[in-house]
Amino acid sequence: MTTADLAPLARAAAGGHRTLSAAARLTGGTSKGVYRLVHDDGSTAIAYVWSPQEDYWARPDTTDRPEPAAGLALFRSAHRRLTALGVRVPRILFLDADGTHLPACAAVVEDVAGPTLETALRDDPDRARPALERLARMLEAMRARTAPGHGGVTSVEEGGPAPDGVACARAVADRALADIDEVAARDPRARRARARLRDRIRELHGAVRPRPASSLVHGELGPDHVLLAADGEPVLIDIEDLGYCDAEREHAFLELRFGPWYDVLRAPGLDPDRLALHRLALHLSLVAGPLRLLDGDFPDPAPMREIAEFNLLRALDLAGGAGAGPRG
Structure with missing residues (x-):
């Protein structure tokens, strides 16, 4: 997805106080798109996008892949359980479960600054x-x-x-x-x-x-x-x-x-x-x-x-x- 594609999601996550100036897809994801969002004030966030176009496992003959909405649901339940256990995960900033801002389910989370x-x-x-x-x-x-x-x-x-x-x-x-x-x-x-x-x-x-x-x-x-x-x-x-x-x-x-x-x-x-x-x-x-x-x-x-x-x-x-x- 381009910066223009992700701008509505970024705007909703930022509450209209910042403008998206750049977005880049991060490498490594195979079942969802992971993008770093860079705002005009220099702040950053990470967007997770669940859609068939972002899922390298999806093929025309694949019948057992979960629906994109299921990816967000799994993320939310896992996030809730780990947080309750005191296991640190990226803080959720915004959820779009209905595809309102993208033609896909998405989440925006904090950009953890450190290395892997x-x-x-x-x-x-x-x-x-x-x-x-x-x-x-x-x-x-x-x-x-x-x-x-x-x-x-x-x-x-x-x-x-x-x-x-x-x-x-x-x-x-x-x-x-x-x-x-x-x-x-x-x-x-x-x-x-x-x-x-x-x-x-x-x-x-x-x-x-x-x-x-x-x-x-x-x-x-x-x-x-x-x-x-x-x-x-x-x-x-x-x-x-x-x-x-x-x-x-x-x-x-x-x-x-x-x-x-x-x-x-x-x-x-x-x-x-x-x-x-x-x-x-x-x-x-x-x-x-x-x-x-x-x-x-x-x-x-x-x-x-x-x-x-x-x-x-x-x-x-x-x-x-x-x-x-x-x-x-």
Whole structure:
């Protein structure tokens, strides 16, 4: 969207006291547009825009993508839950749930001025270490927030389907089996290893024992989804996937994305059987997802190919190395 496109939304968010002078789409978003709004007085804000045109996952043959309005609803419920827990998220300045100011649902939030935690860990580890320790405390608060169910925040907290103690693990295993079939149709190495990968997922799922409750998880908490505020406090972004599942799902992702820094975030008492299932399922998801994106018009395909390749090799290794030979 252009500056002119976003001007009505910016004007409504600013209460008519400022004029939008520039807007730029920020990189990285795949399911919503993220824009920095710059006003004539130098102040800034961030606009989230949920529309099919901003969703690189949307394709003509896609039937399971949520409606754009659902993205805003998920954001609002996640924001409310995290704020109640004392987990810092960007402050909401304005919501347009009806598409009044854009042909899309949108939110305007504060522009957290600091770098991502990923950048700080690379460039300023002395500053990043206290933020990482604060993030660990936030994660513990989220892990302690439990519910007897599995799924999105609103559906679970309003009394979703009766839990059976393994619902999250079953959903993850089913998704992983579908990912295996999808990847096997695209890559000969996965095709050769398809039976072994499926057997390993079933084996790992079979080892999972029931648990009475699920924990609150971000779902995709890499260091690029944590901003540092001026006071050094971590601020979580891309929160729409917040929901209840195994804490091991969160920690499999943290372990992968934080690498050697994960030791600061490591939690005691995780179930090794669930963790093993979530690790393999995560790698499979990070092959199938990027390959799916590459079917569309994603503007920076090279990193997606690298992500898919790295995670395919890790998945094959976790499944016993079957099929890890040449591509052809």
